[in-house]
Amino acid sequence: MSSLADRPVNPVVGLSAAHESAALHATGAAMYTDDLAVQTAGALTAWPVQSTEAHARVSVDVAPAYEVPGVVRVLTAADVPGLDDAGIKHDEPLFPGEAMYSGHALVWVLGETQEAARLGAEAVRVTYERLSSCITVAEAIAAGSYQGIARTVARGDAAAAMADSVHVFEGVSEVGGQEHFYLETQASLAVLDSEGQYFVQCSTQHPSETQAIVAHVLDVPASRVTVQSLRMGGAFGGKEMQPHGFAAIAALGAKLTGRPVRLRLNRTQDITMTGKRHPFHIVWKAGFSADGLIQALDATLTADGGWSLDLSEPVLGRALCHVDNAYWIPNVHVHGRIAKTNKTSQTAFRGFGGPQGMFLIEDVLGRAAPVLGIEPAELRRRNFYRQGQRTPYGQLVKDAGRLGTIWDQLSRESDLEARRGEVAAFNATHAEAKRGLAITPVKFGISFNFSAFNQAGALVHVYKDGSVLINHGGTEMGQGLHTKMLQVAATALGLRLEQVRLAPTRTDKVPNTSATAASSSSDLNGGAVKDACEQIRGRMAAVAGRLLDVDERDVRFEGGFVTGLGRFDERLTFAEVAEAAYLQRVQLWAAGFYRTEGLHWNPDLMQGSPFKYFAYGAAATEVEVDGFTGAIRVRRVDIVHDVGDSLSPMLDLGQIEGGYVQGLGWLTLEELRWDETDGPGRGRLLTQSASTYKLPSFSEMPEEFNVRLFEDAREDGAIYGSKAVGEPPLMLAFSAREAIRAAVGAFGPPGRSVELGSPATPEAVFWAVEAARATMAEAAIVAGDDDSDSGLVTAGVTGA
DSSP states (O other), rough: TTTTOOOOOSSTTTTTOOTTTTHHHTTOOOHHHHHHHHHHHOOOEEEEEEOOOEEEEEEOOGGGGGGSEEOOOOOGGGGOOOOOOOOOSOOOOOOSSOOOTTTTTEEEEEEEEEEHHHHHHOOOEEEEEEEEOOSSHHHHHHHEEEEEEEEEEEOHEEEEEEHOOOOOEEEEEEEEEOOOSSSSSOEEEEETTTOOOOEEOOOOOOSHHHHHHHHHHHHHEEEEEEEEEOOOOOTTTTTTSSSSHHHHHHHHHHHHHHSEEEEOOHHHHHHHHHHOOEEEEEEEEEEEEESSSEEEEEEEEEEOOSSEEEEEEEHHHEEEEEEETOOOOSEEEEEEEOOSSSSSSOOOOOOTHHHHHHHHHHHHHHHHHHHHHHOHHHHHHBBBTTTBBBTTSSSSSSTTTHHHHHHHHHHHHHHHHHHHHHHHHHHHHHSSEEEEEEEEEEEEEEEOOSGGGGGEEEEEOOOOOSSSSEESSSSOSSSHHHHHHHHHHHHHTTTTTGGGEEEEEEEETTSOOOOOOOOHHHHHHHHHHHHHHHHHHHHHHHHHHHHTTTTTGGGEEEETTEEEOOTOOOOOEEHHHHHHHTTTTTEEEEEEEEESOOOOEEETTEEOOSSSSSOOOOOOEEEEEEETTTOEEEEEEEEEOOOOOOOOOHHHHHHHHHHHHHHHHHTTTTOOBBOOOSSSSTTSSOOTTTTOOOOOOOOGSSSSSEEEESSEEEEESSGGGBOOOOSGGGGGHHHHHHHHHHHHHHSSSTTTOOOOOSOHHHHHHHHHHHHHHHHHTTTSSSSSTTTTGOOOOOOOSOOO
16 A cells, blocks of 8 residues: 555545635735736836748848837847747747748837837838748648657557458548637746846746746756746646747846846737647548447547647647547557648647547547447447556556446436436427437546656745745646645645645746646645655654654644644644754755656557556536527536545536536637638638637536546555546546537437537537438438448448
């Protein structure tokens, strides 16, 4: 049994605690990066000059900007003392001579005010030499425009198994991207002090990498750059890589002017300049046995990477590792590649490729079930992993039995069987509205694919008055990580929650940190915080043992008091022991460290065990579709999700609800559109604001929303037995897409496959309904004779 997972008596973890900044958020008192800039005297504002061409060689004349009152400096490539690049792949010049997408920042204007900087940017003259461009993935495929390293996951002989399969289906699945649309846009504030040190406040998920990029742009050692992330107003992956260049611009401006420089994008700039979730184009073929077991999967996944690599390679890698989702597929050949297009450089987004990979298998099963004549839920349940089976990349599926247990619990508690009858009765009596009910599973791997990122540090101070201050390497973006770390520290030191305080994340306190990403931050930083606290507690136990006249191994810390076994009538306060330790010259601070054990991964072979464990879950969603408009009502959602032994149940429930709704937005509402014409606006993002980009709102929330945490789910080897919760719940929203598919299918005859666009917007749903109605009108067609019309081919059943 792992001591990392063990909980003491009366732990603070496991209690439903309010978010540590909840009161500040609710009252508007919480400070964010740009709030700090407003309070910084003499701060200049940076404003971009953006390309109006999707791909062009550019010539920039900055002289007219200096004629604008209030313009102080225009930053260009000539001003960079170090490396003119904002990326880790050295393919993202800060000041490009070749515009790679519409909206690309070419130069930056520094002004005394935002208005002066904006007018100065408008005055800059840009001359374009238009070049050929690829806007869609189809155009990139046709042009052979790729970047990065292509990867393949393979097991068995997919071609031979396909040939032997009783049923063979094939098709093309396309899934769209997604805009992060965090409430706080990208923001940085850089100050150069009298000692030549750069202090950068930045809304970043990855302060250490922001520090590294700023240092190489300025050509200074990393030790001269301190990056602090106070808090973020949302991020969802959009602030893992994208903030680095903006921070470097602010720091460069501070270097050249000697004044603080703020950079805060407005909403249109943020949407047009920053990366999105990767759209995927997938060509696939799947084989099934006579009883509906998956025999083989052969697919090519093409991710739209945009103009530069960013994180496209690891995103693709995680997609390839999640094409199986919860299902045993004995023969697999899945190839992945990255298209290079003239759009924003796509980046991390909650799920990090996992959702796009899972989309493939869920789409295959959803399309195939009606043709196979098997109820979709039964088809899914029949193909679940079983104990002892391994993924296509070779990892043992630990606790595979939880899939069936969660599935059965959800089916029972959501009264699924009875409600299927109610849905069928409704559909039989309503011609212009149909309901659908679907249940889907999630199996999501937790850890960074790159093993070196699976480490974390913490610095914990105990002051002689007994108060405690924590520093750790994770960042707070509203998800409650800091709250969980306070609970971990209070538990490890035997304190009440209010006795512990947390300091903002900064690189001069905990160095070389990993990004707050991959749903691993509680695991990693929690392990480091616990390690530091246990070092201090061990030293204090020796002091307390002498004071209580007991062996230090018999000292107990609980609720802010210190006692000894057999001496419970005598107790000391934590503060009294801390004071005594100080007087005895005992160290009361410690640096903690944690590294995830048991990981190994060969990216060239795409084989190994890249994940510490799998998070499981299932969701059942009921929808109603309007046959006139394609509008969707989400009537009810039921979820059972595995978070291990929760560190903070209220926060975890909030993450599950939020993840589901964000997934619902991606799959049903949020549609990114670029100008694909050959006109002057080619490559321009057409959905640049909340007025043109549809986000989930109160009206899209489920009318009934039931979320339960899977119980008795301790995860040995993880901090206090918990599991990650950030990303896995997003993929529970596949149940909504499948419920929509079922409702659309009810407008047509049984036994026909339903294809849905993604996102399944009301427009896409309407046309799917029209297609279903058209097949209903073809009453003379024998079921299965025209399967090719659905985009599927069946072999061995229809004589095809």
